[in-house]
Amino acid sequence: MTWRVTPLALSLLTVVGWIVSLAVLTARADLLVVAVPLALGLATLARRAALPDYTLVRRFSRDRLLEGESVTVEVEVTARSTIPLMELLDPLTEEGAVITGKPRAVLAIPQGETARWSYEIRYPIRGIHDLGVVIARVHDRWGVRTWERRHVEQSRIRVHPRTAPLRSLPRPLRTQTSVGDYVSPLFGEGIEPGDIREFVPGDRVRQVNWRASLRLGTLYVTQHHRERNADVVLMLDTLAQVGTPLFTTLDAGVRAASSLAAAYLARKDRVGLVIYGGLIDWVRPGSGPSHHHRLADSLLRADVVFTYVAKDLKLVPPRVLPARAFVIALTPLLDRRFTQAVLDLIARGFDVAVLVVSPVDLVRASLGPAPIDQLACRLWTLERRARLADLRRHGLPVVEWDPATSLEAAVAGLDRRRHRAVLTR
């Protein structure tokens, strides 16, 4: 803890100097009496003051929240020695907006008592926000001396992307071996009837199809389709982003990825993640609510890291991109290296669908209504349409999604495009 003499002491000295000058100029010694209280205030500096003794505890109402939600921060100061005046400051990050209370406080705490200060911060956009620093400045009784300390502790708030509920999802073409919600073409245990065949020893009596057996004169059993799950790998393009500082194509892509992950996990599928950018990051496919937290944490860190190096998907371990996995690529199609990576996946036999986050409307929102800007946006739209048509000709199921519209409609369109692309292939 460092102590300093405050500017108030300098002000007092200036005024005392002025009093002495006036006393000399006017030859009025009684003016010096005016300087006595000020000199007494300054004289407290000569006294060796004890360090202020207090404890500061900081609590958060929660450490994980969704975009747009708020967290209440409560600071509790317990004074072991009297604190005449204490300034507390929370140097907030730019992303957070204080909605209730203030990020600065002034407290006076008698010895042995506790004072509390709370405020509420809203985070409109995903991210990991460090709230570990509080600056405390204690003034002495006469404000001529202050002690300052930075209280640093590990406290982070994780703001997860908001997920949109998705009812209809693109169906994976291939299923895995675990039990799930998809009807497999293979026969086995299940509830979806598929075919009938003659009874063989070992079949259960309850599998006997009595209607067919009576009609055909011999025992027949009903075969059922297996219900299996699928491996879904979300591949997020972080090579480039455009948009306003508070909302970019990457933010929209992260929201879409989070929504898709939540929806597929709810269907008992295993969901993996590949963040494809300047730095490649991944999460192995897994299932369950805890895995959603793992995916969400990884999505929080997704950011654009600029690089000229063309990243190769060979870097991604096979366990992250398992055979028979369904890959959903989320991209604004701003960097050709990502398109190349997707075409590479198709060439390796993966079932791939591409959800293109449209950057045009985000850019249009950040531009003014100038005709030249609008014309540029229209030309860009035409250019992107031609590019999407080109990708579709390569057999790639591509759907463009404007982040201002519903994700569910775009995802439904993706399923239709995929069936068409499969038929074309």
Next chain:
Amino acid sequence: MRWMAPLAFAVVLFALTLRTAFIEPLIVIGVAALALVVVGLLLPWRWPFVAAACLFLTGHALALWGMDAPVDVPGGLGFGLALLFLLHSAHAGRAMRGASVGARVLREQIVGWVRFAVVALLAAMLAMGLAAPLSGVLPAALAPLLAAASALGVVTAVILAARRVGR
């Protein structure tokens, strides 16, 4: 508290000056000083308060000198306390700018001011009690030397304080 206390002390200073001499030049000086206090409250600067304090002092000194008023120790002490509290409340108010202020802050400030006023009054009375016998003992030739030593002490203190001033 951020507005009321400095304004109240500024008004007290103005009234104390006018009590000594109710003349137009002093009213002008007092109004200018009040305006500076308002400027200091509105803007995040410290110098308007110091300038206002110096203006109030100038007005008070002119009033005493112009009117050839008799020595008034309690009046001078009151003026000094008001000056100190003006600067102190401005300093505390600056810390409160844009902050949520705890319930006890105002009470603690007032208690502190009252306690200090009592201590200053007692100190002044003690000093007056000691000054009378000392004035008879000390030779008049030592007075300029004492004044010079005091001035040197003030300058040294200013330099030391300026070197450790925070914000």
